[in-house]
Amino acid sequence: MNGAYYRLNIRFDLTDKRQREIVERLQAIDKKQYGSINKFVVTAVGKVLDVIGTASLTAEEVRRIIREELQEVSFVSEQPPQVQAVVPTLTDEELVRNEQSVLDDLEMFG
Numbered sequence: 505m506n507g508a509y510y511r512l513n514i515r516f517d518l519t520d521k522r523q524r525e526i527v528e529r530l531q532a533i534d535k536k537q538y539g540s541i542n543k544f545v546v547t548a549v550g551k552v553l554d555v556i557g558t559a560s561l562t563a564e565e566v567r568r569i570i571r572e573e574l575q576e577v578s579f580v581s582e583q584p585p586q587v588q589a590v591v592p593t594l595t596d597e598e599l600v601r602n603e604q605s606v607l608d609d610l611e612m613f614g
Contacts, residue, residue: 514545514566522571529574548573 516523530541538544552569594602 514563514570516567523567526567526571526574530570545570
């Protein structure tokens with residue numbers, strides 16, 4: 505280990521329904537209650553390590569631990585995701601052309 509932190513990357517297969525559900529649940533954890541996804545996962549893995557008494561886990565065992573811990577947690581999203589609307593803007597020249605196009609179209613009707 506180098507420095508004050510040890511980094512471990514865990515990959516989830518989003519094409520696998522169960523693993524995708526785990527990712528969605530992790531993204532929705534109550535950050536006020538659990539702090540962050542990282543803190544939540546570290547706490548969950550630590551609890552299981554205390555129970556099984558070993559420090560050597562395979563990646564699949566870590567996934568299993570996370571799945572089991574997530575089954576015990578209820579998730580509440582702090583706020584719904586915000587959707588950003590894109591408002592098209594036209595240049596003055598484009599506005600003039602659009603207005604003229606509408607007038608030309610109206611002339612066809614009489």
